[in-house]
Amino acid sequence: MWFSEYLFLERNWAKDESTxxxxxxxxxxxxLPFWxxxxxxGTRFTQAKLLAAxxxxxxxxxxxxxxxxxxxxK
Structure with a gap:
């Protein structure tokens, strides 16, 4: 998929920001015009994250x- 011009992220803002x-x-x-x-x-749903939300x-x-x-x- 790298040749399809996808942006793959690592869920790490320090790395993903430059990407x-x-x-x-x-x-x-x-x-040219494009879509x-x-x-x-999303993130992984846990009870701890639900309570924080x-x-x-x-x-x-x-x-x-x-x-x-x-x-x-961010």
């Missing part, structure tokens, strides 16, 4: 989830 920047730079410079498809995979929701005034995690961004 994303160079990949997006190549897309920005692409001479961008994202296949975003519920605490975060409570502290920020968001609805408290019962079965899902709250999306976070």
């Amino acid at each position: 994303l920047k160079s990949g997006l730079q190549q897309l920005r410079d692409f001479p 961008l498809a994202l296949f975003v995979e 519920q605490e975060y929701a409570t502290s920020t005034g968001l609805p408290v989830p019962r079965n899902v995690l709250i999306p976070r961004t």
